[in-house]
Amino acid sequence: MAGLLDRERIVARPGFNRWLVPPAGLAIHLSIGSAYGFSVFWLPLNRAIGITAPTPCPAEFGFLQTLFASGCDWKVSWLNIMYQLFFVFLGLSAAVFGGWLERAGPRKAGVAAAFCWGGGLMISALGIYLHQIILLWLGAGVIGGAGLGLGYISPVSTLIKWFPDRRGMATGMAIMGFGGGAMIGAPLADMLMRHFATPTSVGAWETFTALGAIYFVAMLAGAFAYRVPPPNWRPAGWAPKASSSGMITHRNVHLRDAWRTPQFWLLWTILWMNVSAGIGVIGMASPMLQEVFGGRLIGVPGSFAELTLEQKAAVATIGAAFAGLLSLFNIAGRIFWASLSDRLGRKPTYFIFFSLGFVLYALAPTAGAAGQVALFVGLFCIILTMYGGGFATIPAYLADMFGTQFVGAIHGRLLTAWSMAAILGPILVTRIREAQLERGVPAAAAYNTTMYILAGLLVIGFVANLLVRPVAERWYMTEGDTGPASHRRASPGGSA
Numbered sequence: 001m002a003g004l005l006d007r008e009r010i011v012a013r014p015g016f017n018r019w020l021v022p023p024a025g026l027a028i029h030l031s032i033g034s035a036y037g038f039s040v041f042w043l044p045l046n047r048a049i050g051i052t053a054p055t056p057c058p059a060e061f062g063f064l065q066t067l068f069a070s071g072c073d074w075k076v077s078w079l080n081i082m083y084q085l086f087f088v089f090l091g092l093s094a095a096v097f098g099g100w101l102e103r104a105g106p107r108k109a110g111v112a113a114a115f116c117w118g119g120g121l122m123i124s125a126l127g128i129y130l131h132q133i134i135l136l137w138l139g140a141g142v143i144g145g146a147g148l149g150l151g152y153i154s155p156v157s158t159l160i161k162w163f164p165d166r167r168g169m170a171t172g173m174a175i176m177g178f179g180g181g182a183m184i185g186a187p188l189a190d191m192l193m194r195h196f197a198t199p200t201s202v203g204a205w206e207t208f209t210a211l212g213a214i215y216f217v218a219m220l221a222g223a224f225a226y227r228v229p230p231p232n233w234r235p236a237g238w239a240p241k242a243s244s245s246g247m248i249t250h251r252n253v254h255l256r257d258a259w260r261t262p263q264f265w266l267l268w269t270i271l272w273m274n275v276s277a278g279i280g281v282i283g284m285a286s287p288m289l290q291e292v293f294g295g296r297l298i299g300v301p302g303s304f305a306e307l308t309l310e311q312k313a314a315v316a317t318i319g320a321a322f323a324g325l326l327s328l329f330n331i332a333g334r335i336f337w338a339s340l341s342d343r344l345g346r347k348p349t350y351f352i353f354f355s356l357g358f359v360l361y362a363l364a365p366t367a368g369a370a371g372q373v374a375l376f377v378g379l380f381c382i383i384l385t386m387y388g389g390g391f392a393t394i395p396a397y398l399a400d401m402f403g404t405q406f407v408g409a410i411h412g413r414l415l416t417a418w419s420m421a422a423i424l425g426p427i428l429v430t431r432i433r434e435a436q437l438e439r440g441v442p443a444a445a446a447y448n449t450t451m452y453i454l455a456g457l458l459v460i461g462f463v464a465n466l467l468v469r470p471v472a473e474r475w476y477m478t479e480g481d482t483g484p485a486s487h488r489r490a491s492p493g494g495s496a
Helices: 016-037 039-045 065-066 076-104 106-130 133-153 157-162 167-196 204-225 262-283 285-298 308-343 346-369 371-404 407-414 416-439 448-465
Strands: none
Touching: 016 076, 016 106, 016 133, 016 157, 016 204, 016 308, 039 076, 039 167, 039 204, 039 285, 039 308, 065 133, 076 106, 076 133, 076 346, 076 407, 076 416, 106 133, 106 157, 106 204, 106 285, 133 157, 133 407, 157 167, 157 371, 157 407, 167 204, 167 308, 167 371, 262 285, 262 346, 262 371, 262 407, 262 416, 262 448, 285 308, 285 371, 308 371, 346 371, 346 448, 371 407, 407 416, 416 448
């Protein structure tokens, strides 16, 4: 079995069609990208005990009693911790195992990802069945999150090497499936919960079990379809061209040196701000739409809390559809913006993300207060194209700055920004929402303050992008050299 997974077994033979590789990455990314659609679980799991309405824990319960209680329901903010753990451990595992992936190859990483993600969901299913939230956090959150990281980076370096002539498009293809996972996963989860629901169960643990099995098989199929190009392979008739601006290099910076450069940390900040602004929204997309518009989504008066159980079910279906729609724009943005960045350049593309995104976030509260469902949905659809586009363009930005030799591992380390965003973004959305509700703010207006704060994060990203300059000469590896610059004497006059 070890030989079957070795990198040497997946080196492509002469004449191999490089366009067969993107579907392999897509199979894995569609599976792990379903994490984006997990907001469809929050409200059902919020009443897993009460079934028709949440059963709160007794007021005298302390933290540990509430944590291990099996007879009262979980708060949405507690459930959202699982969503945060997804991306915290995605970034951490990508950073830790990025170098290993470059040596072991994408097939071995893809198989490991399948076991982590599929197995993690099944552990969470047990946690729902036993009503122990720690098992949800451990299963899907920690173990599943590690699978997300391994699966996420498995195709990136491979496709950049297969498509050196179209870096942006290649990275867009590599990870567009992650943005589209919720487009399939959210409606599928909603359908399965409806199928498995009974008078004594919301159907969640059965759904987690089924999804774990489905995604495990799909990810194994993708992993075994991976192929890597032979050393020094180039597309027929293509030769690298020098960049007049110096923003695209055809040399390489060693993995152990890349993180020492200011360019790495500026790009880290760019990703952190872009992701923080979007991840909290996409994680709460379904309940946010339901609470902001309530009965207006189905043509009846009243807030979400005032609806009947049947009306809430109908509104929940629309919320799941909204999460799926955002996923569609997320995936479209990844291939659209990343491909466009091949023409515009990475830096101008990020200027568009931060400038236009600021305006759209600031307009969202106005659209919600005016009851303009179509405008509200449209704003977030555009936002999600740029959220996804930011993810898809950053590996090409890294390849431009640091070269392609270690881009997969450097990308893995940069994804720790995603881990930080997974803490910041959801906290801004869920905690501020709960604080607003406790102050007596109507649910429909509980997200307004958050939207303005998220707009402010994009200003920070704009400034970081403005400061990006070409990497200094001292950091590049010399011809035939395999060691980091930190082990060599810096070039005279070299600067950071």
